[in-house]
Amino acid sequence: MRAADIIVKSLEAQGITRVYCVPGESYLALLDALYGGSIEVVICRHESGAGFMAVAEAKMTGKPAVFLVSRGPGATNGSIAIHVAEQDAVPVVCLIGQVSREERTRGAFQEVDYTQFLGSMCKGVFEVNEGAKMAEICARSFRLAAEGTPGPVVISLPEDMLNDEAGATVPAAYPLARPQHSPQQSSALQAMIDKAQRPIVVAGAGFRGPRGAAALALFAEAQRIPVAVTWKNQDIFDNASLLYAGHLGFGNPPKHREALAKSDLIIAAGTRLGDVASLNYTFPACPVPAQPLVHIYQDGGPIGRVYRTDLGIIADAVPLFEELSGNPRVVSSAREGWITDINGFIRGFQEFTPSDPQDGVNxxxxxxxxxxxxxxxxxxxxxxxxxxxxxxxxxxxxxxxxxxxxxxxxxxxxxxxxxxxxxxxxxxxxxxxxxxxxxxxxxxxxxxxxxxxxxxxxxxxxxxxxxxxxxxxxxxxxxxxxxxxxxxxxxxxxxxxxxxxxxxxxxxxxxxxxxxxxxxxxxxxxxxxxxxxxxxxxxxxxxxxxx
The missing domain is CATH 3.40.50.970 (Thiamin diphosphate (ThDP)-binding fold, Pyr/PP domains)
Structure with missing residues (x-):
């Protein structure tokens, strides 16, 4: 098979059923390989649109999604989606056409060094100069995009390489290593929860999907802990629940911040705990939080990077919360009062007061x-x-x-x-x-x-x-x-x-x-x-x- 055919077979092996693209002459062979196959090619009107569609699909499924762009202007137009995928921790694979191998480093028409241009935004940038390595790099790229903190990976495709003979072997998807918590860590977390009177969970995108949302709800109810959700993740927890502690994003009013600050334990789970999720590094405070901090994330990189962390757990938070939801607690009146106070503020904050402005529709x-x-x-x-x-x-x-x-x-x-x-x-x-x-x-x-x-x-x-x-x-x-x-x-x-x-x-x-x-x-x-x-x-x- 040609390297272009190997790419298509590799996408199929990864379970890809749809790709988004704006076509370009730098990857005509790949478009040809996609012709008449099982993968739907969604033709978009701008590379940023194609990239955003891939980001949306990856957010929906939790699995890598793919978009294709041509060299130079196509890549620069699509780079906005690559940046979003990095900021949002979303697994996206971008295939970029490149000038031919003989033209590289000569400043050819629309030539860009994608390692330099996109390297700081990507988990990996691979330029494939030998068609025989195409299958290996595809499999590696999908694993890299999904492991640890998910993010974007770019594969640069010199146009002449796509016609290389590339063999017939297509690796199956590489299995992902999923870090798991230890019994000692779950016991330590439970002890900190039992000691606290006003704990709060700051829950992020790690709880996306039915299993994650169910684990979060069961844990919160069993342990009697309010849940604040991070920016753009309102859907992971029932906003009408008495345990809902609000949405952490831009514009949170001072009274909400004051209510959250009364907590005596922060459990940040499924989130990198960046600037927006932490209300611009004030909850928890940077670098030393006012409360004990537990940080649970599937990648050790963010844990302890910005904040002093009392208990860091490199693990998928969902199984840990499932385990602890089997330990229902009868908590103190102080804990129940904390739940009532913080949710009471949220219920008032959620209410909408209509107005009739004179210059248009509210x-x-x-x-x-x-x-x-x-x-x-x-x-x-x-x-x-x-x-x-x-x-x-x-x-x-x-x-x-x-x-x-x-x-x-x-x-x-x-x-x-x-x-x-x-x-x-x-x-x-x-x-x-x-x-x-x-x-x-x-x-x-x-x-x-x-x-x-x-x-x-x-x-x-x-x-x-x-x-x-x-x-x-x-x-x-x-x-x-x-x-x-x-x-x-x-x-x-x-x-x-x-x-x-x-x-x-x-x-x-x-x-x-x-x-x-x-x-x-x-x-x-x-x-x-x-x-x-x-x-x-x-x-x-x-x-x-x-x-």
């Missing part, structure tokens, strides 16, 4: 109407920006949902992630919340949705500004607006031009009726919300920032 009213009417197992994806704040604060998600959002904060994730999610789970309602900035970065992937029969519901907040940047601008440089105003097209007409059903929500409209129309439509939908600038986010208004 986007929060639309979000709440969708949350009330959408199926309880809806998949919810979010783009970067203020538009997601209403989802995080007011939508009471549960493990029946699936939430996909870019922890890295890259604009443009919303539409491609919803297209991929709808293709992977066509039986479920898929909603994405996106602003007028993000939608014009990757919204052209609506064409991909129509081409492949995907049915995302795109909820667009159109307020004519880069809202998050305006928030910071008004706070730091009040009254000096620079670089944040937008002139937008008619998004309703724009959505219809792709073949999507479009619903416009303007001030004074019956929001519930418009939302019902959109949700009832069996196809791709754009919900064009003519949003208020005044109501900038779920946390503040433009007027409040100017005071």
């Amino acid at each position: 986007f929060g009213s639309v979000v709440l109407s969708i949350a009330a009417q959408a199926p309880k197992d809806s998949i919810v994806t979010t783009d970067a920006g203020n538009i997601s704040t209403w989802v995080h604060r007011h939508w009471k998600m549960s493990p029946a949902n699936l939430q996909l959002g870019g922890i890295a904060g890259a604009m443009g994730f919303g539409v491609p992630s919803a297209v991929a999610a709808s293709m992977i789970a066509p039986q479920r309602t898929v909603l994405t919340f996106v602003g007028d900035g993000g939608i014009l970065m990757t919204g052209q992937e609506l064409a991909t949705a129509i081409q492949y029969g995907a049915k995302p519901k795109i909820v667009l907040s159109d307020n004519g500004i880069y809202g998050t940047i305006r928030t910071h601008q008004e706070r730091e440089y009040p009254g000096r607006v620079s670089g944040t105003d937008l002139h937008n097209p008619d998004f309703t007409a724009w959505g219809r031009s792709f073949g999507a059903h479009a619903v416009t929500i303007s001030r004074g409209d019956d929001i519930d009726a418009k939302v019902k129309e959109a949700l009832d439509h069996d196809g791709a939908v754009l919900i064009h919300v003519k949003s208020s600038r005044e109501v900038l986010s779920a946390f503040t208004t433009l007027s409040a920032l100017k005071k």
Whole structure:
């Protein structure tokens, strides 16, 4: 077989059924090898869209997903998704076409050294110069992407190498080493829990999936410990539970931080405990936390790297929590009072007070109407920006949902992630919340949705500004607006031009009726919300920032 054929056979051996791409002449042989095979080739309209779709698939499945880009401009366009995969700890394999071997190091047309360009963002960058090594490097790359802290791996493919004779042997997927806790570690953790009066779990993406969410819920209930979920991971724990301690992200109010600070034990599990998950290194405090800290993660790299850690456990947190959920505790009145206090704050914080701004629709009213009417197992994806704040604060998600959002904060994730999610789970309602900035970065992937029969519901907040940047601008440089105003097209007409059903929500409209129309439509939908600038986010208004 050619090296190109070996790649396809290797993808099949890894269980890959779909790849996302923008085609390029640098990997024509690979496109040819994919022709007529079992792997679906999803043709995207921009490399960032293809990469974001792969990131979304990997988040959904927990397994490596694949996207293909051409050399030079294709790779640079796709690099945003590689950065997101690194920041979000998501297993993604990117195949990049490269100039021919004889042209390398000569500064040839569109030549890039991907080891230098992408090396700091990737777990590995491999340029394959011998077709005979193709199968080995494919198998190694998928294992590397998934082991330890998941992340992106790049394989650079010189175009002439793809036609090399490469043998006929394709290795099966390499097994992954899964670190497990010891009996001594579980006993030590249990002793620390029993000693504490106000413990809290900070739970991350390591609990994604039915087994993880079930283990987290059973552990919290058996041990009687409140659970705070990390940024963009609301769906791993029932937000209506009396043990829910909130969502740790941007914009958490001082009172929430004060409530969390009263804890006397932090159990960080399934999270690297980065800046957002730790409320910018204040919970736990850096470098020495105010409380004893337990950190449980499948990779030892993050444990003790930033914070002094009293008990570090290099292990998958799910089996550990399953074990300890078999040890139900009758706890003190102080523990139950702690649960009541922190959840009491969260319940008040989750409440939404509608308002009627004079300059447009309160986007929060639309979000709440969708949350009330959408199926309880809806998949919810979010783009970067203020538009997601209403989802995080007011939508009471549960493990029946699936939430996909870019922890890295890259604009443009919303539409491609919803297209991929709808293709992977066509039986479920898929909603994405996106602003007028993000939608014009990757919204052209609506064409991909129509081409492949995907049915995302795109909820667009159109307020004519880069809202998050305006928030910071008004706070730091009040009254000096620079670089944040937008002139937008008619998004309703724009959505219809792709073949999507479009619903416009303007001030004074019956929001519930418009939302019902959109949700009832069996196809791709754009919900064009003519949003208020005044109501900038779920946390503040433009007027409040100017005071």
